[in-house]
Amino acid sequence: MSKKLTSRKEDYSKWYNELVVKADLAENSAVRGCMVIKPYGYAIWEKIQAELDRMFKETGHQNAYFPLFVPKSLFEAEEKNAEGFAKECAIVTHYRLQSDPDKPGKLRVDPEAKLEEELIVRPTSEAIIWNTYKGWIQSYRDLPILVNQWANVVRWEMRTRLFLRTAEFLWQEGHTAHATKAEAVKEAELMNNVYATFVENFMAIPVVKGVKTDSERFAGAEETYCIEALMQDGKALQAGTSHFLGQNFAKAFDVKFTTKEGSQEYVWATSWGVSTRLMGALIMTHSDDNGLVLPPNLAPNQVVIVPIYKTQEQLQEITNLVNVIMGELRLHNITVKFDNRDTLRPGAKFAQHELQGVPLRIAIGPKDLENGTVELARRDTLTKEVIAIDNLTEKVKGLMTEIQTSLYQKALHYREAHTTEVDDFKTFKKVLEEKGGFISAHWDGTEETEAKIQELTKATIRCIPMDENTQSGDCVYTGKPSARRVLFAKAY
Amino acid sequence: MSKKLTSRKEDYSKWYNELVVKADLAENSAVRGCMVIKPYGYAIWEKIQAELDRMFKETGHQNAYFPLFVPKSLFEAEEKNAEGFAKECAIVTHYRLQSDPDKPGKLRVDPEAKLEEELIVRPTSEAIIWNTYKGWIQSYRDLPILVNQWANVVRWEMRTRLFLRTAEFLWQEGHTAHATKAEAVKEAELMNNVYATFVENFMAIPVVKGVKTDSERFAGAEETYCIEALMQDGKALQAGTSHFLGQNFAKAFDVKFTTKEGSQEYVWATSWGVSTRLMGALIMTHSDDNGLVLPPNLAPNQVVIVPIYKTQEQLQEITNLVNVIMGELRLHNITVKFDNRDTLRPGAKFAQHELQGVPLRIAIGPKDLENGTVELARRDTLTKEVIAIDNLTEKVKGLMTEIQTSLYQKALHYREAHTTEVDDFKTFKKVLEEKGGFISAHWDGTEETEAKIQELTKATIRCIPMDENTQSGDCVYTGKPSARRVLFAKAY
Known part of the structure; x- marks a missing residue:
């Protein structure tokens, strides 16, 4: 397998693009600017999703689902928001194909199936959601509404890069409604803090929490809170944003509520989101010239075990041992994979797991069987050590924490130095x-x-x-x- | 709360529509034929997703994500599939809005931002996925590919009904690639069996497993396996399908592989899917004139506890007891909610939980405190009993199983009688x-x-x-x- 990457020093941008493809994370598709997230990349995204979803629910949020399409008349209701996204909208204008009379076997858009009103493929869902909330909110008793949605959105970007900027991406978008300004501001800050905690503790990426200036603020927001991370090439990456939307959307969609005192007031709003862009942050923060480096919290396989053998008998002996090891590790919630493919040599397996960022590799050969040892190789430091098998589970448990912490510290050190x-x-x-x-x-x-x-x-x-x-x-x-x-x- | 439903006898269709809305499951949106899935409805869908996802992974499948859009030239490559979906496609033709010169503050489609090639919003993803698989498959070593995707799809249906038939819906679609026909057929049958097991055991809905006739087969398939359920109005509902696609898509997208023996052959395919339509099946199989009836496996709250009190002191005493009860129930993985809202009377709470199908309601009042009892009310049978609190956890555990089984038996009995x-x-x-x-x-x-x-x-x-x-x-x-x-x- 010739999977050698361009080095970061040589061409950082090329290194990134190669890494994403060679580590089987994602690839470009036949649709301009849209990516295919491959199973290994998607497995990491699922871990991101699961932990964030847990944190959202712990802070009182529920999931829901709103339409993919936004009718143009709703889309343009909040003017600043509409203006901000108008230039990058995918627009559905027709609802039927028909046989092309000029080209047998081909289809064409049926000119008679034109929509009365164009539909915008959501670039963000404030408009469709606030139009819905109008029906949900009458009184202060209906507030707050704390809702999140996991969805795909489309922004017709001209220059795209896998994970970092794609025409379609996956994200979550929280949309909350509140009776008071103070409560909405608190919510926007809370969710920015949730993002910071997640990205730092779970993804091992240090972030700066702050607010955006007027020119960088979300279109339609009164304040945009954000978390900013620093990549290894010295460029910053916005990892998440949380917006205090004031009463802008409530006014645009006429969403009022009756207060406890009986008056009518506009509802206060927030929205907040993170996307598959986090995958880009993950890759660019930790990875090296040998490939991906994953913090244990996000690794689909935290440990991989590679057998070294010449005879089938040796393989059988190793397999018996591995079954015991895997049972023990799994008891401690460590995900472990036995790579016993007979189509690849150990060296090729090592290279692949290195490229794919598996935090810890265990190799077991005939000598290890004799000596009661195994060889451990850490992905983050590229160091190896031989340890007694009796200590394996404790050692691995310890290393999972150590690697997670060490990756964070390394990234923090880099940021501080930069x-x-x-x-x-x-x-x-x-x-x-x-x-x-x-x-x-x-x-x-x-x-x-x-x-x-x-x-x-x-x-x-x-x-x-x-x-x-x-x-x-x-x-x-x-x-x-x-x-x-x-x-x-x-x-x- | 006037939440009384139209009865099933009076107007089954109206009963269904009212129930979906009043039980807070879903509602129509501003986009023709598209629904909003409300938090309570979505929480049920999340349980469906989680269990299916577990079953897919246990049978060796991985998740991935493919683009929302299908370029027209790919869409039309497999002719039968294209023909089958051509009449119900949402089509993106433009990628930018601009200020409308005739209407200040309004936007219009920028006529200069016309796509060179129209993009179809996926009604199903065989085309885009097989075009991708072409790059993944060279040799028999790359097979099988066992991939699933959780996604939204769009089919421009003219007559829509919440959950049952909507222009946009949520689903999963598995797409697998195999070296032999026998293996692909086996996969298609396996997944139909997975669906049957899930729908019967988890959703408590009996199904008939079968294959479709030529005229009802999926467009582009050689065989469509399906599970069919019977609703309470005597109409059938197709709850899931699994397709053996033969080599149709491999031929349309020229996906060949080198066999072990060195020859070149087209790859064999399957696809299989279930959707938010399952929510419709769930509702129509078990619910009654009082509202939703949920099998415990799918209930966001399996148990709800309602306090009956006149004084704050009584409430405090009940709350102390409830905390102990909830702790115990949760230890046994039973989800329980304490409905201590002070804005609603117990009767109104009872009505709401009945409407929303909570399997078991526990009421605790001052007399119960004196007697060491609680009142249990089963949603499925609408029966009540007073039991000693000492037996509560065991009793509730037993009832969860009993209700689950009983719902299935009731539905099976109905089907057999019909x-x-x-x-x-x-x-x-x-x-x-x-x-x-x-x-x-x-x-x-x-x-x-x-x-x-x-x-x-x-x-x-x-x-x-x-x-x-x-x-x-x-x-x-x-x-x-x-x-x-x-x-x-x-x-x-």
């Missing part, structure tokens, strides 16, 4: 060029300055961090007063 | 008219006779059952020779 406080624009450009990463700098708060800096450097304000670092200063570009530092970076 | 062997056409019409249900009759095997019977009676051949009843006879309509009885019924 977050630079900068106070003049010359240094800003130099740091951005030579080192990349987050630049913590003062900004005068205007869209003009933000746009100018982007024009000159391609860096955008990733977020205004929600941290304690709130000293005032002078804008790195204009020198005008700045209330606090913000985080700039080039971004995915 | 399956009639008929040997002449006059009786055929009379039974169909007066009693409904399945009619087991001889058929001469021709499409003409099948069509004629349908024209005269609206009954179709639901399936050729896979049972032992294979005696020959004379066609109920033409009198011509018939190899075996088949099942006729009016159907959803």
Whole structure:
């Protein structure tokens, strides 16, 4: 198997694209910009889904399902939201094909089957959902509504990349309705925190929590909370967003409720989402030139066992031992696979599991049988050790935690080493060029300055961090007063 | 709460529509023929999904995800399949909206953003998937491929009904690829058996396993296996299908593999699916004039506890007791909800839980506290009993099994009472008219006779059952020779 990857140093972007395909995570499809998520990639996504779903339910949310299509008249009701997504909409205009009279065996759109009103394939579901909530909400007793949906959405992006930016992607979108502004703001913050906890603890990716500037805010939101992560090439990646939508959608769809006191008020809203983009963050945070590196929490197989044998008798002996080992590991909720394929040599198996990021590989050969040992190989550090088989289960359990923690620490260390406080624009450009990463700098708060800096450097304000670092200063570009530092970076 | 339903006798169809909406399962949306699945309905669907997903994985399948869109040129590649779905396709023709110059604040389709090739919103995914498999399959070593997808699909039906027939619906679709015909046939049969086991054991709905006639077969299949259930109005409902696709898609997409012996052969295929239609089957099999009746396996809350109290002190005492009860029940994996809302009276709560089909209701009042008792009310039988609290957990555990079994038995009894062997056409019409249900009759095997019977009676051949009843006879309509009885019924 010639699965050697381009190195990150050589061409980071090529490395990423090759890795996604060679590790069997996803591939491009026959539909422009749409991907096929392959079984191994989807198994990781299922782990992401399961844990997030658990966290959503623990915080009181329920799942539901709303239509894929949004009638144009609903789509355009909230003007800012409509404007924000209008340029990247897939639009259904007809509902029937017919035989093509000019081309036997071919079909064409039936010109008589034109829809009276065009349907937009949802790029996000605020419009269709708030039009539905109108029927669900009469009184304060009907609030809050805490609903989430797992769905596919379509945004007709011109430049696409597997997982990071695709015309169709999978995501969850929470849509909540509240009686008060304070409650809605609290919900938006809560869900941003849920995302941060998930991405840090489960995906081992450190994130900065913050809010977006006006220009980077979600179309139709009053405040966008976000979590930002730093990739190994020094570029930032927005890993999740949570929006306080104010009463914008309630007003657009006329959703009022009767308060306890009997008055009529518009409902307050939030929405929040993460997508298959998280797969891109996962890959680019941890992986190396040998392939994918998976934190144990997300690995479809946490441990793989490879037998080394020459005779069928040896294989049988190893298999007997492996059955005992697997039974024990599974008792401790460790997922383990015995790779006993007879079509591949051990070396090829090692290479494949390395490429696919299996956290821990156990090799067992005839000498191990004699000595009562096994060989352990850690994917993250690429280190090997031979241990006594008696300690195996405890050792593996310990390593699962250790690898998970170590990956997080490594990524955190990288981010810390690539977050630079900068106070003049010359240094800003130099740091951005030579080192990349987050630049913590003062900004005068205007869209003009933000746009100018982007024009000159391609860096955008990733977020205004929600941290304690709130000293005032002078804008790195204009020198005008700045209330606090913000985080700039080039971004995915 | 005026939630009284129309009775089944009065108007079965109206009863169904009211029940779906009033029990908070689903509702119509602003998009013609598309439904909103509400949280309570979706929670039932999640239980269906979870169990099926487990069963698919146990039989060696993995999940993946393929694009929502099918380019027209791929869609039409397998001619029969294309022909079968051409008349009900939603078609994307454009990818951008723009401001409408004639209507300020409104949007219109940008005429310049026309797609070069139209995209069909998948009505089923054979085409896009086989086009993908072409890249995955070179040799016999790449086979079998055992993949399933959970997805939404769109079929532009003209007459829609919540869950039973909607323009968009949720489903799973398995798509497998095999080296031999025998293996593919075995897979198609296996998955039909998985469906039967699931629907019978988990949903408590008895089914007949069979194969479809030529005219009812899936477009593009060589054999369609199915499970057919009987609803309370005597109409049949197709609950799941599994197709042996032969080499049709392999030929249409030129998917060949190198055999062990070195020759090139086309790959053999199956596909199989069940959808949110199962929700319709669930509702119509078990529910009554008071509302939904849920088998414990599918109930989001298997048990609900309602406190009866006048004073806050009483409520506190009851709450303390309920906490202990819930802890115990949960230890036995029974899902239980304490309905302590102070905005509703107990009677209203009883009515709601009855309408929503909670299998078991526990009421606890001051007298129960004195006597060490609770009142149990079974939803399926509408019977009540007072029992000593000491026996509660065992009693509830027993009832969960008993209700599950009893619902199945009741439905089986209904089906048996509504399956009639008929040997002449006059009786055929009379039974169909007066009693409904399945009619087991001889058929001469021709499409003409099948069509004629349908024209005269609206009954179709639901399936050729896979049972032992294979005696020959004379066609109920033409009198011509018939190899075996088949099942006729009016159907959803």
